[in-house]
Amino acid sequence: xxxxVLAILMFSLRTVPQRLGSVLTAVFGITGVVxxxxxxxxxxxxxxxxxxxxxxxxxAMVLRSGADTEMMSGLSRQDTRIIKDHPAIKQxxxxxxxxxELFVIINLPKRGTGTDANVPLRGIQPQSYAVREKFEMLEGxxxxxxxxxxxxxxxxxxxxxxxxxxxxxxxxxxxxIVGVFAEGGGxxxxxxxxxxxxxxxxxxxxxxxxxxxxxxxxxxxxxxFKSELIRDPRLRVKVMRxxxxxxxxxxxxxxxxxxxxAIIGTLMAAGAVFSAVNTMxxxxxxxxxxxxxxxxxxxxxxxxxxxxxxESTLLALAGGLIGGFIAYLLFDGFRTATMNFQxxxxxTFAFEVDAGLLAMGVFYSTVIGLIGGLLPAVQxxxxxxADALRSE
Amino acid sequence: xxAVTPEPRPKSLMLHLxxxxxxxxxxxxxxxxxxxxxxxxxxxxxxxxxxxxxxxxSTLLNLIGGLDRPSHGSVVVDGQSIDSLKSSxxxxxxxxxxxxxxxxxxxxxxxxxxxxxxxxxxxxxxSHAERRKRAEIALGIVxxxxxxxxxxxxxxxxxxxxxxxxxALITDPKILLCDEPTGxxxxxxxxxxxxxxxxxxxxxxKTIVMVTHDPQAAECAxxxxxxxxxxxxxxxxxxxxx
Numbered sequence: 001x002x003x004x005v006l007a008i009l010m011f012s013l014r015t016v017p018q019r020l021g022s023v024l025t026a027v028f029g030i031t032g033v034v035x036x037x038x039x040x041x042x043x044x045x046x047x048x049x050x051x052x053x054x055x056x057x058x059x060a061m062v063l064r065s066g067a068d069t070e071m072m073s074g075l076s077r078q079d080t081r082i083i084k085d086h087p088a089i090k091q092x093x094x095x096x097x098x099x100x101e102l103f104v105i106i107n108l109p110k111r112g113t114g115t116d117a118n119v120p121l122r123g124i125q126p127q128s129y130a131v132r133e134k135f136e137m138l139e140g141x142x143x144x145x146x147x148x149x150x151x152x153x154x155x156x157x158x159x160x161x162x163x164x165x166x167x168x169x170x171x172x173x174x175x176x177i178v179g180v181f182a183e184g185g186g187x188x189x190x191x192x193x194x195x196x197x198x199x200x201x202x203x204x205x206x207x208x209x210x211x212x213x214x215x216x217x218x219x220x221x222x223x224x225f226k227s228e229l230i231r232d233p234r235l236r237v238k239v240m241r242x243x244x245x246x247x248x249x250x251x252x253x254x255x256x257x258x259x260x261x262a263i264i265g266t267l268m269a270a271g272a273v274f275s276a277v278n279t280m281x282x283x284x285x286x287x288x289x290x291x292x293x294x295x296x297x298x299x300x301x302x303x304x305x306x307x308x309x310x311e312s313t314l315l316a317l318a319g320g321l322i323g324g325f326i327a328y329l330l331f332d333g334f335r336t337a338t339m340n341f342q343x344x345x346x347x348t349f350a351f352e353v354d355a356g357l358l359a360m361g362v363f364y365s366t367v368i369g370l371i372g373g374l375l376p377a378v379q380x381x382x383x384x385x386a387d388a389l390r391s392e
Numbered sequence: 393x394x395a396v397t398p399e400p401r402p403k404s405l406m407l408h409l410x411x412x413x414x415x416x417x418x419x420x421x422x423x424x425x426x427x428x429x430x431x432x433x434x435x436x437x438x439x440x441x442x443x444x445x446x447x448x449x450s451t452l453l454n455l456i457g458g459l460d461r462p463s464h465g466s467v468v469v470d471g472q473s474i475d476s477l478k479s480s481x482x483x484x485x486x487x488x489x490x491x492x493x494x495x496x497x498x499x500x501x502x503x504x505x506x507x508x509x510x511x512x513x514x515x516x517x518x519s520h521a522e523r524r525k526r527a528e529i530a531l532g533i534v535x536x537x538x539x540x541x542x543x544x545x546x547x548x549x550x551x552x553x554x555x556x557x558x559x560a561l562i563t564d565p566k567i568l569l570c571d572e573p574t575g576x577x578x579x580x581x582x583x584x585x586x587x588x589x590x591x592x593x594x595x596x597x598k599t600i601v602m603v604t605h606d607p608q609a610a611e612c613a614x615x616x617x618x619x620x621x622x623x624x625x626x627x628x629x630x631x632x633x634x
Contacts, residue, residue: 004514014502293498296459297512297559298487300480386454389494 001303008299008307011290012283013314019282023315026279029272030319030368031326034361037265038327038353041360044257046352047338051250054186055243058090058219059131062212062229065236069249070103070211075237077207082234083214088225090215092130097215099128102199106170106192109161119160120191121150121170123199123209131213134184140164141179145195148202151179153189155348158335162192171202187246190348213242253338269368272319276372280312284376291380292388301381308380312373313366320365324358405468406567406599407433407456412465414451414622425451427622429465435566438593438600440613447619449603450571456601457490457569458482470566487515491560491598495572497552499544499559505531506540509558516563530558534588550581557588561598568592570602574609586612 016023062083067073080100089096102123107116126145129135143149148170152162157180167174175194183189196209216222226239284291291304332353414426426448433439441449454460455467458474467475469489477485492498499508510527518526531537534554544552553573560568570589574582590612592598602613610616618626 007511007514011500011502289496289498290500293492293494293500294511295483296457296486296492298483298515300483384460386451386459389459389498 004299004303005306005310008291008294008304009310012287012307012311015283015286019279019286022279022282026272026275026312026372027315027319027322029275030316030365031323033265033268033272033368034320034323034365035327035330036268037261037364038324038357038361039331039351040257040261040264041357042327042331042351042353044254044261045354045357046349047253047257048250049352050185050187050349051246052243053184054188054246055241056133056215057222057241057243058216059242060214060216060222060225061240061242061245062214063210063238063240065238067238070101071105073210073238075100075209075212077209079235079237080209080212082232083212083229083237086214086225086228088216088218088221088228090130090217092127092215095127095130097127097130099125099131099213100196100209101125101128101211101213102196102203102205103210104199104203108168111159111161114161117160119156119162121199122188122191122193123196124193125196128193128213131215132183132188133215134182134186135188136182137179138182139180140177143178143194146198147195148173148175148198149178150175150192150194151181152177152192153348154180154182155189155335156192159190159348173202187249265364269364272316272368273372276312276316276368277375279315280308280373280376281379283311284308284380288380288383288388289390292383292385295381295385296389304381305377308377309370309373312376313369316365316369316372317362320362320368323365324353324361327361328353328358404435405432406435406437406470407431407601408466408468409452409455410466410468412452412455412462412467414448414455414460415463425622426455426462429622429624431617431624433599433601435470435599436593436597437615438590438613439602440610440616441601441603441619442605442607442610442616443619448622449619452619453569453571453601453603456567457492458486487512488563489566491563491565491568493553493556493560493568493570493573495575497544497549497556497576499552499555501544504541504543505536505547505555505558508544508555509562511559512563526562527558530562531555533561533592534558548581549577550584553577553581553585554588557585557592561592565598567599567601570600570604572603572605574604574606582606582609 062075063070063073064075084096084098089098104121105118106121108119109115110117138154140151143151156162162168162177164177164180167176200206216225222241229235229237229239294304331351334351335348409429409431412426412429413424415422415424429452441452443449451460455462456469461475466473472485474482474485500511503511506524506527509530510523513523513526528537528540531540534557536551536554536558539547539551547555573589574585577585586609589600589602593600604610616628617624
């Protein structure tokens with residue numbers, strides 16, 4: 001059986017040069033489908049990866065009860081003191097690794113377009129560095145507490161009009177950028193950081209904060225930590241793991257992008273299926289008499305059907321592989337920034353064309369090939385042999 | 393003492409069609425192609441079927457070869473009633489029992505002569521070497537032992553038809569069905585092909601049923617049947633009648 005399938009397949013593949021136009025139309029049709037779909041989905045993958053890199057399961061976030069984001073939250077200094085005293089918090093150099101932070105949004109022009117974008121500006125405390133273990137200073141120096149100085153994430157440097165040494169207007173004051181930092185590729189790299197105390201006065205926040213970031217001694221103590229804070233009658237807080245917070249933040253974008261990818265992919269795939277059907281119908285029609293001859297001399301229907309399916313799948317696979325390769329070259333690592341709808345601020349991230357997406361693209365092209373080959377294959381073996389033998 | 397001449401042994405029957413009707417539906421109308429056709433062909437006969445276009449001779453050939461089924465009646469080939477076989481059984485039966493020779497040769501353009509001839513053996517369990525050996529012998533029989541590696545496009549029409557005949561012979565079928573085998577050939581090539589068919593019939597004992605328009609081609613057969621409007625209207629002997 002296999003030998004028959006391969007033999008018939010070989011007859012057909014050797015005629016590819018004679019029907020190159022229709023073959024290339026189908027192959028490039030599928031190339032386009034896979035390229036666009038992998039490209040669109042790589043946005044979601046990249047965004048998800050950035051959000052995932054932002055989370056540390058041993059880091060807890062505390063917001064005001066009822067707040068879903070830092071923007072909507074508010075904590076008093078008294079609240080932050082009570083929280084800092086919890087015994088589950090990791091001690092670094094004799095100090096609890098717990099930082100009370102502020103989160104505001106400022107307008108800055110985007111690189112390239114010059115249009116305004118909402119860029120997050122975070123007020124941090126010295127303990128913030130201890131909480132964020134992936135923090136790394138790349139260029140310049142730390143800001144000096146009490147001064148209008150900023151350090152900026154490397155993602156922000158790439159996407160917005162900010163760079164080391166430059167001064168920017170924030171509220172009524174000018175602030176100087178004194179350093180550039182990395183934070184493991186996470187969402188913090190889209191932010192700018194300054195001293196929480198300076199930001200409080202610049203934005204007239206009094207002695208309040210918006211969130212607390214806490215590094216726990218052990219990630220396994222999170223559940224107990226959470227329930228104890230929630231049960232504390234002095235506090236009205238919401239406690240969550242940082243990983244869960246960012247997973248939730250990425251949900252809207254990834255759902256949107258995945259749905260968009262699915263819609264675009266389905267529409268384009270429908271076109272590609274027609275193209276594949278057309279190619280295989282042409283192939284089968286051109287070989288109608290050959291196929292009928294094979295059937296007359298005793299070849300069964302199954303190897304004939306299989307050979308047509310294998311051919312259309314091979315052509316589709318070629319298209320899929322080319323599409324995946326082009327998508328990888330064009331999109332993988334392409335950096336951009338988009339709105340995080342939860343925080344109303346920009347998140348910079350890189351498109352991610354990973355092995356999973358490429359495998360999905362190849363799988364998708366295989367399905368298109370199979371569907372595209374099925375109708376012509378069935379048609380080829382259902383037409384009366386006697387009639388087909390006399391066809392031109 | 394008087395010499396006793398032995399009675400000639402009756403030849404067995406290779407083909408028996410009994411009351412065969414064949415009709416097609418077209419545009420809601422039934423078109424009768426063959427009507428109440430009965431026919432017996434002894435083993436080893438070379439039968440020519442003649443008749444004008446549309447007389448039903450090709451349809452008759454298709455029914456004998458199991459490429460089509462009768463609307464009524466029975467087709468028995470070498471004792472096997474083929475109209476009761478399932479589609480897959482019929483395909484297997486064809487591979488074992490029938491050799492087809494087509495007007496336009498129907499060779500695979502991407503295969504050389506040797507591989508075209510060996511093609512039906514792909515359906516057997518023979519080794520590659522054995523298939524090749526048999527294909528070489530078959531091409532030798534048709535006089536193309538020196539053209540094994542040639543592709544159809546490099547062969548003349550007569551040579552292509554001889555490759556087609558070698559392909560039909562390769563499985564040693566009981567019956568050869570030839571549909572206008574000389575219809576696409578010049579006179580000299582047609583003569584070569586007909587001579588070859590006669591040799592296969594006479595020397596190898598192959599039963600041959602040949603559809604033809606050409607009275608000269610029909611003369612090579614041992615019996616000629618004339619069809620018109622789906623009926624056998626006349627039977628005649630031929631120059632080749634023993």
